[in-house]
Amino acid sequence: MKKSLSKPFQNDALLFISQNLGLFNERDKEKSCHRLFIQLIDAKKESKPLNSQELSLRSHLSRATVIHHMIKLVNLGIAKETNHKFELSEKNINLTLAKVKKQIDHIYKEMDNFAKLLDKDLF
DSSP: OOOOOOHHHHHHHHHHHHHHTTSOOTTOTTOHHHHHHHHHHHHHHTTOOBOHHHHHHHHTOOHHHHHHHHHHHHHTTSEEEETTEEEESSSSHHHHHHHHHHHHHHHHHHHHHHHHHHHHHHO
């Protein structure tokens, strides 16, 4: 049987994911990047990538703020840009997180290799 979350639990789950991806912190009272993440999810459900102006209108953020955060989301592998339109990088949240995890695992492996070399030199 397929389990589903009620709307309040969906919101809590999305906040949990966003916070742990570093999309907002305690200083970011408006949760701007999180709000854009939600817009990307909604746009993916509609199969409609959005440009920065559309994201600005939907999220009630300035276009400059949207562009700033979209660059971050693209660099994190959460979003992708095609023809000046943005969308979730994968077809759903789970696959997007799997992509991010793969990137993190790769970075961790590189850090581990550097740590071993540094330990050899320093200790």
